[in-house]
Amino acid sequence: xxxxxxxxxxxxxxxxxxxxxxxxxxxxxxxxxxxxxxxxxxxxxxxxxxxxxxxxxxxxxxxxxxxxxxxxxxxxxxxxxxxxxxxxxxxxxxxxxxxxxxxxxxxxxxxxxxxxxxxxxxxxxxxxxxxxxxxxxxxxxxxxxxxxxxxxxxxxxxxxxxxxxxxxxxxxxxxxxxxxxxxxxxxxxxxxxxxxxxxxxxxxxxxxxxxxxxxxxxxxxxxxxxxxxxxxxxxxxxxxxxxxxxxxxxxxxxxxxxxxxxxxxxxxxxxxxxxxxxxx
Amino acid sequence: xxxxxxxxxxxxxxxxxxxxxxxxxxxxxxxxxxxxxxxxxxxxxxxxxxxxxxxxxxxxxxxxxxxxxxxxxxxxxxxxxxxxxxxxxxxxxxxxxxxxxxxxxxxxxxxxxxxxxxxxxxxxxxxxxxxxxxxxxxxxxxxxxxxxxxxxxxxxxxxxxxxxxxxxxxxxxxxxxxxxxxxxxxxxxxxxxxxxxxxxxxxxxxxxxxxxxxxxxxxxxxxxxxxxxxxxxxxxxxxxxxxxxxxxxxxxxxxxxxxxxxxxxxxxxxxxxxxxxxxxxxxxxxxxxxxxxxxxxx
Amino acid sequence: xxxxxxxxxxxxxxxxxxxxxxxxxxxxxxxxxxxxxxxxxxxxxxxxxxxxxxxxxxxxxxxxxxxxxxxxxxxxxxxxxxxxxxxxxxxxxxxxxxxxxxxxxxxxxxxxxxxxxxxxxxxxxxxxxxxxxxxxxxxxxxxxxxxxxxxxxxxxxxxxxxxxxxxxxxxxxxxxxxxxxxxxxxxxxxxxxxxxxxxxxxxxxxxxxxxxxxxxxxxxxxxxxxxxxxxxxxxxxxxxxxxxxxxxxxxxxxxxxxxxxxxxxxxxxxxxxxxxxxxxxxxxxxxxxxxxxxxxxxxxxxxxxxxxxxxxxxxxxxxxxxxxxxxxxxxxxxxxxxxxxxxxxxxxxxxxxxxxxxxxxxxxxxxxxxxx
Numbered sequence: 001x002x003x004x005x006x007x008x009x010x011x012x013x014x015x016x017x018x019x020x021x022x023x024x025x026x027x028x029x030x031x032x033x034x035x036x037x038x039x040x041x042x043x044x045x046x047x048x049x050x051x052x053x054x055x056x057x058x059x060x061x062x063x064x065x066x067x068x069x070x071x072x073x074x075x076x077x078x079x080x081x082x083x084x085x086x087x088x089x090x091x092x093x094x095x096x097x098x099x100x101x102x103x104x105x106x107x108x109x110x111x112x113x114x115x116x117x118x119x120x121x122x123x124x125x126x127x128x129x130x131x132x133x134x135x136x137x138x139x140x141x142x143x144x145x146x147x148x149x150x151x152x153x154x155x156x157x158x159x160x161x162x163x164x165x166x167x168x169x170x171x172x173x174x175x176x177x178x179x180x181x182x183x184x185x186x187x188x189x190x191x192x193x194x195x196x197x198x199x200x201x202x203x204x205x206x207x208x209x210x211x212x213x214x215x216x217x218x219x220x221x222x223x224x225x226x227x228x229x230x231x232x233x234x235x236x237x238x239x240x241x242x243x244x245x246x247x248x249x250x251x252x253x254x255x256x257x258x259x260x261x262x263x264x265x266x267x268x269x270x271x272x273x274x275x276x277x278x279x280x
Numbered sequence: 281x282x283x284x285x286x287x288x289x290x291x292x293x294x295x296x297x298x299x300x301x302x303x304x305x306x307x308x309x310x311x312x313x314x315x316x317x318x319x320x321x322x323x324x325x326x327x328x329x330x331x332x333x334x335x336x337x338x339x340x341x342x343x344x345x346x347x348x349x350x351x352x353x354x355x356x357x358x359x360x361x362x363x364x365x366x367x368x369x370x371x372x373x374x375x376x377x378x379x380x381x382x383x384x385x386x387x388x389x390x391x392x393x394x395x396x397x398x399x400x401x402x403x404x405x406x407x408x409x410x411x412x413x414x415x416x417x418x419x420x421x422x423x424x425x426x427x428x429x430x431x432x433x434x435x436x437x438x439x440x441x442x443x444x445x446x447x448x449x450x451x452x453x454x455x456x457x458x459x460x461x462x463x464x465x466x467x468x469x470x471x472x473x474x475x476x477x478x479x480x481x482x483x484x485x486x487x488x489x490x491x492x493x494x495x496x497x498x499x500x501x502x503x504x505x506x507x508x509x510x511x512x513x514x515x516x517x518x519x520x521x522x523x524x525x526x527x528x529x530x531x532x533x534x535x536x537x538x539x540x541x542x543x544x545x546x547x548x549x550x551x552x553x554x555x556x557x558x559x560x561x562x563x564x565x566x567x568x569x570x571x572x573x574x575x576x577x578x
Numbered sequence: 579x580x581x582x583x584x585x586x587x588x589x590x591x592x593x594x595x596x597x598x599x600x601x602x603x604x605x606x607x608x609x610x611x612x613x614x615x616x617x618x619x620x621x622x623x624x625x626x627x628x629x630x631x632x633x634x635x636x637x638x639x640x641x642x643x644x645x646x647x648x649x650x651x652x653x654x655x656x657x658x659x660x661x662x663x664x665x666x667x668x669x670x671x672x673x674x675x676x677x678x679x680x681x682x683x684x685x686x687x688x689x690x691x692x693x694x695x696x697x698x699x700x701x702x703x704x705x706x707x708x709x710x711x712x713x714x715x716x717x718x719x720x721x722x723x724x725x726x727x728x729x730x731x732x733x734x735x736x737x738x739x740x741x742x743x744x745x746x747x748x749x750x751x752x753x754x755x756x757x758x759x760x761x762x763x764x765x766x767x768x769x770x771x772x773x774x775x776x777x778x779x780x781x782x783x784x785x786x787x788x789x790x791x792x793x794x795x796x797x798x799x800x801x802x803x804x805x806x807x808x809x810x811x812x813x814x815x816x817x818x819x820x821x822x823x824x825x826x827x828x829x830x831x832x833x834x835x836x837x838x839x840x841x842x843x844x845x846x847x848x849x850x851x852x853x854x855x856x857x858x859x860x861x862x863x864x865x866x867x868x869x870x871x872x873x874x875x876x877x878x879x880x881x882x883x884x885x886x887x888x889x890x891x892x893x894x895x896x897x898x899x900x901x902x903x904x905x906x907x908x909x910x911x912x913x914x915x916x917x918x919x920x921x922x923x924x925x926x927x928x929x930x931x932x933x934x935x936x937x938x939x940x941x942x943x944x945x946x947x948x949x950x
Binding site for chain 3: 167169170172173174175176177178179183188191192
Binding site for chain 2: 123148
């Protein structure tokens with residue numbers, strides 16, 4: 001190890017200062033949101049940097065004054081169903097794209113990836129008409145359906161990449177055992193694809209949970225709204241006074257489980273994101 | 281000359297592909313085509329069924345997009361926003377990634393902390409920052425006043441001159457983690473021998489970065505930059521929730537939605553959406569072609 | 579090309595008629611005609627890339643057949659699904675399902691064939707007993723050694739009660755000692771199960787010791803078919819001659835000086851001649867031929883004589899020695915296999931070219947038939 005000189009001490013301290021600055025920048029808004037959510041409406045007018053008093057009134061208020069519980073339930077339902085449908089469609093498509101050689105395979109994969117480049121607004125009017133035609137307006141089914149446009153591309157891509165790596169002889173042994181393609185996918189491949197399924201499931205969940213524009217456009221009544229729309233439209237007693245305490249409480253409630261999910265699964269998420277971009 | 285076995289395989293492939301393709305056609309292909317078609321009509325949200333064909337009027341006509349000042353300012357805003365956010369995020373992301381390549385106690389925690397902005401839903405981030413940027417009770421104004429960087433509270437989400445700054449700030453906060461991760465992945469794939477050789481040669485670390493590291497990670501970083509840029513051009517959620525449909529931060533997506541929903545000009549709004557789509561598609565194709573050419577020449 | 583037949587009158591299990599495989603212009607296998615008899619242990623042997631694995635996989639149904647017909651038990655099988663051909667296969671990498679234990683690995687195929695639980699259990703236990711893997715039934719593949727995994731793979735094939743077993747280089751991933759013991763195991767298994775076995779390997783020791791009949795393949799074509807010793811002592815092509823036997827057969831180039839009813843006289847590069855009792859059919863004086871003689875047949879002695887050479891290197895392996903000789907008769911080195919080297923490195927030695935052990939190959943690399 002090189003000798004400890006004043007130069008090194010300065011460099012190391014600067015480094016840790018930088019680390020501190022990065023962490024502070026990243027975490028402060030969330031920290032401040034927690035702080036603000038623990039204040040009463042009168043206390044909100046005071047600006048504090050550290051917790052001085054704790055009051056959980058907002059957490060009660062957010063559920064009492066808004067259909068927030070319904071929003072949470074809707075978001076959860078939509079996210080879970082979206083994940084399940086994406087995985088089903090993704091796994092079946094991945095089998096074809098990863099294990100069978102056919103004409104146009106490469107082009108098809110590229111096209112599917114290309115769909116992830118669509119601006120949401122470009123499909124909005126068409127989707128709106130489709131949703132109405134299917135009778136899904138103001139129904140959570142509209143969201144599950146429309147979310148496919150951004151979950152399918154990366155789900156198919158990641159699952160295909162992963163399935164490609166599975167040994168050919170394993171599939172051949174299964175064929176000789178008399179397994180149909182469906183059996184191969186469900187009983188031989190899927191048990192081996194745990195990591196990929198978790199990764200794509202997580203990313204799809206986060207994307208569905210996060211989505212705003214379609215949720216705003218295709219739902220009308222409070223009962224059908226999801227969390228992002230619910231938070232965005234939270235209004236207070238008067239027209240111009242936003243219930244910041246409630247909004248912050250809602251933000252914290254929504255963010256905490258996500259933050260935990262991300263912390264626990266950070267490796268998976270990172271590999272999923274980088275696999276998509278770096279390989280692209 | 282495929283025999284029955286390989287023909288069976290191909291049939292199985294298409295069978296397995298069909299569910300996903302049907303959904304994708306329903307959700308992506310058809311709506312896109314519909315939007316393009318609607319852009320060629322004078323459709324209105326209130327009476328969608330009696331729309332008339334107007335050809336390219338929405339684009340080139342007297343009241344068309346190409347003559348619309350607001351549209352062009354939306355285009356300018358979008359490009360300016362993209363340029364600012366992507367460059368800042370790339371630089372900051374690289375700095376963070378470099379920090380994360382060094383082993384130090386608590387590194388895992390720092391990495392997790394850095395991921396937090398990415399994990400928070402966009403709408404929630406917008407609200408959190410809205411609160412922090414509040415002109416009367418916002419902590420940002422308070423902090424800046426205390427430090428002496430400003431002399432009076434600023435209306436970050438209302439003052440037209442400051443809107444772009446606010447939006448860029450929040451987007452940078454939210455998306456830098458993503459860029460940092462991508463750059464980090466690129467850095468971690470580098471062969472260690474380069475660094476060791478440089479260390480033995482006694483080259484200054486900053487020089488090592490610019491002359492060795494940067495050129496090596498450039499391909500991966502460029503991919504990340506393109507992805508981010510394509511994302512930034514399409515941005516909607518953040519700006520809508522933070523600012524709304526104010527003109528000085530209006531991006532093309534916001535413009536299109538305003539036409540579609542608020543002004544109920546479905547035909548005109550669809551034309552704007554179509555233009556946005558083609559711009560993104562063009563950039564994607566250009567990038568793919570340039571990428572192919574580069575790979576070909578290697 | 580004549581279809582090779584075995585002397586015994588066992589029924590034909592597998593028949594390949596004019597079978598070929600090509601991708602566009604590339605021919606992987608060409609004009610394969612072969613009959614494999616029931617209960618025979620038939621080995622496909624050849625260098626890598628010769629098409630032996632592809633041929634095996636075509637029999638299995640894992641590769642498509644471009645031309646010709648595959649018949650199993652007399653029925654055409656070109657378009658029949660692999661699982662319905664009555665075959666079982668053991669892969670080089672064992673291909674065990676990693677997430678299933680040994681029992682479930684062996685039960686998988688039976689379950690898919692809707693075999694009753696009782697019957698399946700009986701078959702599995704029977705196979706496990708035969709292969710001595712009963713104590714491993716509840717372990718996962720990753721907890722097993724290479725040899726154990728190989729047994730499970732074989733066990734999986736046995737439970738299918740197939741009449742034909744296909745082996746794709748099953749011992750390549752095992753270490754040398756294990757390979758020797760598994761060889762005898764497989765031979766024992768073959769006797770016990772009395773099924774047809776088609777075995778692919780690039781290892782000629784496995785081929786020589788295990789096969790009832792060898793099929794030597796080279797660049798997509800059959801070079802020779804026959805019992806191992808027949809192929810060894812009576813190679814029909816230069817390739818087959820050079821492929822079996824270690825060290826490889828020596829090849830000397832020469833020119834025909836006489837061809838008659840007594841045989842063919844060949845003049846070698848050092849001026850010496852040898853007359854070999856082979857048929858002179860199609861041979862004219864002046865024709866260029868190749869003389870082949872195995873290292874163990876080159877009787878070496880010290881000193882000078884008719885065929886002379888300088889000893890370049892002696893590799894003493896304890897029970898025998900390989901002597902590298904340099905002589906103008908051969909372009910490369912001549913290798914002799916002797917018990918002990920009669921001469922030291924650098925010294926002169928003489929070798930014999932015993933006509934009864936010499937092989938002659940014409941310019942198309944075909945062996946001239948032996949007389950009488």
